[in-house]
Amino acid sequence: MARAGLTTERVVRAGAELADEAGFDAVTLSALARRFDVKVASLYSHLKNSQELRTRIALLALEEMADRAAAALAGRSGRDALAALGDVYRDYAHQHPGRYAAAQLRLDPETAAASAGRRHSEMARAVLRGYDLAEPDRTHAVRLLGSVFSGYVGLELGGGFAHSAPDSAQSWTRILDSLDALLRNWPATEERSP
Amino acid sequence: MARAGLTTERVVRAGAELADEAGFDAVTLSALARRFDVKVASLYSHLKNSQELRTRIALLALEEMADRAAAALAGRSGRDALAALGDVYRDYAHQHPGRYAAAQLRLDPETAAASAGRRHSEMARAVLRGYDLAEPDRTHAVRLLGSVFSGYVGLELGGGFAHSAPDSAQSWTRILDSLDALLRNWPATEERSP
DNA sequence: ACATTTGCCTAAAGGCTATAGGCAACCTAG
C-alpha cells in the first residue's frame, strides 16, 4: 500500500490551510485525514493529539506574523512604523482568518514562552522607539497597541463594523492617526480632565 | 417519574454558570444534562440545538453587560464615564469569564440586530458626548473604544499580561488616562508626524 | 538479502449532537 508521505510539518500546514478555508473550528483530525486520504489513526504518529495540531497552527501563525512584521518595520519609524505594524496584523487576519483565529488561542505558559510572542512585543517596543516614552509608560503603550490591534481586527473580522458607515478602512486609518498623535503627546501621569 | 422543571430560561442560566466555572468550551448539552440529572434528549424540548444554547448565553451576557453599563454611566461624564464603561467590561470579564467569552461569539446578522449590541454602541456614543467630536470622527472613536476595551480584556484574560511588570491594573488605568487625553485632543484629519 | 524501523492500517471504545417515538405526569373541562 502506497504511503501518503505525512510529516508533522505537512499535517500542520494542511491544517492551517483548512483553517483559512473552512474556519478554525473545522480543523479536526478527521477532516485532515480525509484531506490526505488517510485514516485518522495515522495522524497520531505525527501529532500527540488534536490539541497539538491546534497549538502548532497557532505557533505557525505567530511566526508568520512576526516575520512579516520584522520585514515591514525595517527602515520605518514613527507613524510609518506604527501603521506598518498594524497593517501586518490586519492584513494577515484578512488573508488568513483561520490562522489568525488560531493565534488567539490561549497557550500554556511554556509553549507561549517558546513562541514568537516575545518577538511581537519586541517589535511593538521597536515602534515606540520613534516616540518619546520612558518606562513604565513604554510598557503601557505596548499593551495599548496590542489591545487596539487585536481588538480592532477581532471586531472587524467578527463583522462588527460590516454594515455601517463609515467604511472600516477609514476608521482604521483614523485610528492609526489618533494613536500616532497620542504617542507623540503621551499624557504625563495625573493629567486628567478638570 | 418526577419532572426536573426545565425551562429554556433555566437551562440557559445554568449554561452561563457552567461557562463561568468550566470555560465556555465546556458548555455542552451533555454537561448540562448531567447538571440537571436529566437525559440529553430532554434538553431538545427547550433548545433547538447546542448552537442555540451558545447563542442565548451570548445574548444573556450582552444584556447583562449593557445593563451594568447603563447603570454605571448614569450621572457620569468625561473621564469618569470613560473609565466607568471600560471597567464594566473588564470587571464583567473577570467575574464571568465564560459569559464574556460567549459574548465574543460571532452572531448571525439578524440575531445580532435583536441583541443588546446596539445599546453598547449607543453607550459608547454617550461617553463621547463628554468630548468634542463630530461625525465621522465620533464613529471612529466609538470603534477605537470598542477595540481597546475588547482587545485589552481579551489579552488580559488570555494571560498576555500575567507574568510581567508592571501590574495589569496599572496599565489599565494609564490606558484609560491616555484615551481620555486622546479624546480631549483628537487630532484633526491630516495631522501627522512631520 | 535480511533485520529493523517506520508508516499506515483495522478494530474498538468513549463522548457529544441530533432525531424519532413512547409513556407518564400535569392541566383543564365538564
Add this chain to the structure above:
DNA sequence: CTAGGTTGCCTATAGCCTTTAGGCAAATGT
C-alpha cells in the same frame, strides 16, 4: 373528580470526532 389532551422527560438509535492498541507492509541500512 375523572376523561382528555398536552407537555416533559424517557429510551433507542445513528452519526461524527477523538484516542488507544495492536498488526502488517513498505522503506531503510548493513
